[in-house]
Amino acid sequence: MPVELTVVGSINLDVVARVERLPRAGETVTGRDLGRFPGGKGANQAVAASRLGARVRLVGAVGDDPLAEEALAGLRAAGVELELRRLGSTGIALILVDDAGENQIVVVPGANAHVEPVSPGGSVLCQLEIPDEAVHAAARGATFFALNAAPARPVALEPDLLVVNRLEHEVMSRGRLVAVTYGPDGAALFEGGREVARATPPRVEVVDGTAAGDCFAAALVVGLLEGRHRHEALVRACAAGALAATRLGAQPSAPTADEVDDILAG
Secondary structure, eight states, X not given: OOOEEEEEOOOEEEEXXXXXXXXOTTOOOOEEEEEEEEEOHHHHHHHHHHHTTOEEEEEEEEOSSTTHHHHHHHHHHTTOEEEEEEOSOOEEEEEXXXXXXXXXXXXXXXXXXXXXXXXXXXEEEEXXXXXXXXXXXXXXXXXXXXXXXXXXXXXXXXXXXXXXXXXXXXXXXXXXXXXXXXXXXXXXXXXXXXXXXXXXXXXXXXXXXXXXXXXXXXXXXXXXXXTOOHHHHHHHHHHXXXXXXXXXXXXXXXXXXXXXXXXHHO
16 A cells, blocks of 8 residues: 655746856856746655655645646646645746756745645645745644755744755754755764764766755655665665756656666666
């Protein structure tokens, strides 16, 4: 039986421009091409978890506008169950990606600022592209609550699993189990301030790192819910993040469980 996971989080439409290099302040650069992809950290993680074998429900909000269905396309294709509020405008992310796979992102939340507070119970995964009230409500009654504290801001709760990168860790550090990512140097798990596992990602050719962190978070949560050993779950999360960085676009880059198995076997 697949593990069950509820994601309470954001849904965006990503508008992605490829550039040779990222612009400096006040500078204009020429883009190579422009693409539109379903995105949003909540939606990205829901799609990633579903592709990794979990049964996933997403609670979120989209606009009452023509962009909503485009933003939902990846979730529908991945078989994610949707519980949606529709109002205002769909969230938009403006993303620049350079030839090294580095990016700059500006998010306009739109309907994501109005995600309703719900307490779904069971295993729940949240991020911080939604209001604090929705995050706190999602944590109440959860048997397992994971928080990817991005974009970073202090939140007055202690999740069962906190997922942060090294900069976000400076802002949010409370969690019964804390996963800290270090980019190409991999990730580590900490419990009570003590490192309990560490892993490095397989070497890949980076194309777009936009959703690498989302795929890492989803894979770690799914692995732990499946009852995998912490180190094994962390290794698989690093592999999922690495695979995501080899493809353009947030949700199109999410790997399947078989792809994770294959890269770890190779």
